Amino acid sequence: MTLMLAWNNVRTNVTGFAASFVAVVMAVMFVSGSGLLVVAAGADDELNGIMGLLVLSALMSGFTSIFVVSGTLSLHVLRQRRTWGLLRSVGMTPRQVRRLVGAEALVMAVLASAAQQRLMPWPRAVAGVVALAGGVVLLWLVPQVKPSAAVPTGMGATMALCVGASALGPLLLRGMGWMLGGPVALLDPGTGMLARSSLITQPRRAMAVASPVMLTVALACTFLFAVATSDAAAGVTRIGPSAWVAPALVGSAVAYTMISVLNATAMSMAERAEEFRLLRSAGAQPGQLARAVCWESLIVTCAGALLGTGIAAASLTAMGKAVTGELWFAYSLPQYLGLVAVCAVSGLIAGLLSTRKARNGPLVS
Numbered sequence: 001m002t003l004m005l006a007w008n009n010v011r012t013n014v015t016g017f018a019a020s021f022v023a024v025v026m027a028v029m030f031v032s033g034s035g036l037l038v039v040a041a042g043a044d045d046e047l048n049g050i051m052g053l054l055v056l057s058a059l060m061s062g063f064t065s066i067f068v069v070s071g072t073l074s075l076h077v078l079r080q081r082r083t084w085g086l087l088r089s090v091g092m093t094p095r096q097v098r099r100l101v102g103a104e105a106l107v108m109a110v111l112a113s114a115a116q117q118r119l120m121p122w123p124r125a126v127a128g129v130v131a132l133a134g135g136v137v138l139l140w141l142v143p144q145v146k147p148s149a150a151v152p153t154g155m156g157a158t159m160a161l162c163v164g165a166s167a168l169g170p171l172l173l174r175g176m177g178w179m180l181g182g183p184v185a186l187l188d189p190g191t192g193m194l195a196r197s198s199l200i201t202q203p204r205r206a207m208a209v210a211s212p213v214m215l216t217v218a219l220a221c222t223f224l225f226a227v228a229t230s231d232a233a234a235g236v237t238r239i240g241p242s243a244w245v246a247p248a249l250v251g252s253a254v255a256y257t258m259i260s261v262l263n264a265t266a267m268s269m270a271e272r273a274e275e276f277r278l279l280r281s282a283g284a285q286p287g288q289l290a291r292a293v294c295w296e297s298l299i300v301t302c303a304g305a306l307l308g309t310g311i312a313a314a315s316l317t318a319m320g321k322a323v324t325g326e327l328w329f330a331y332s333l334p335q336y337l338g339l340v341a342v343c344a345v346s347g348l349i350a351g352l353l354s355t356r357k358a359r360n361g362p363l364v365s
Helices: 002-012 012-043 045-079 081-089 094-108 122-144 146-168 170-187 189-201 203-234 240-270 273-281 286-325 332-353 355-361
Strands: none
Touching: 002 122, 012 146, 081 170, 081 189, 122 146, 122 286, 146 170, 146 203, 146 273, 170 203, 170 286, 189 286, 203 240, 203 286, 203 332, 240 332, 286 332, 286 355, 332 355
């Protein structure tokens, strides 16, 4: 019965599940492609020299896929809180609701999360603290292990810290939204204040968009700059095709997470159609709402980038200590700014496109 109800929900709400479906399809392609690349390289002696990078890339692909798909499903579940409340009001028990969510996730063939009722449910808080603790332990271990194992250990620390920061993200983003939104509210009082208020009152929704940005910056920077640090410590200068191996490997992960940024932003903005129509009824102009959407997207991108930068810097510093003996690591400012710029542009495009009808269309849907 539950499985049939879940199937009917998916079949009759194709638009609502579209972003989740895209995330699943891309995850399958992403992980399968990485696995085939590793298998193919194992059969070619000429590629043995970069096998370590390929394996790390495959692990990063799997982690990114799980992270993004879970985040997308969490946002989808969050959007249906009214539906869950209606089902509860007609007699469905919390256990039955959880079974329905799980059944929908099974139909979509992805991992799902339970319907959340508070800003920070205790299971999520516990998971976040445990993940952060695990990341800190791995950071401590990085300088203790052999130099050849420093990069994999550092990548593990980055992944653990990303999980912890994502779990505790609503609490973090509420404070970061207040601080980052302050200058915006002063610069553009009306729309800036609206953007900051939206982030403060709905930090879980905002974190669903900030998480892929954080993941992109943290993993991409850790992977790219760890390779650069190892090369600098060994006195290796890569030229020609070999110089593009690391950027090419991380490029697929960046492309996938950019799709998740587009999905998450579009989903979070699309559900606010009534909110924008209400603001228009109260006198807000379409141009003002467009500025509010832009400010909100930029603040969320900045928050995610700051979290990802902090995580990457911690892991890279530990790896630099392991391979050079100093608290130092190599980095490329253009590559870093490029990552952040791509995230920001993706969020702006998705936010403006998904709210266009609500901002400019009729006041009655």
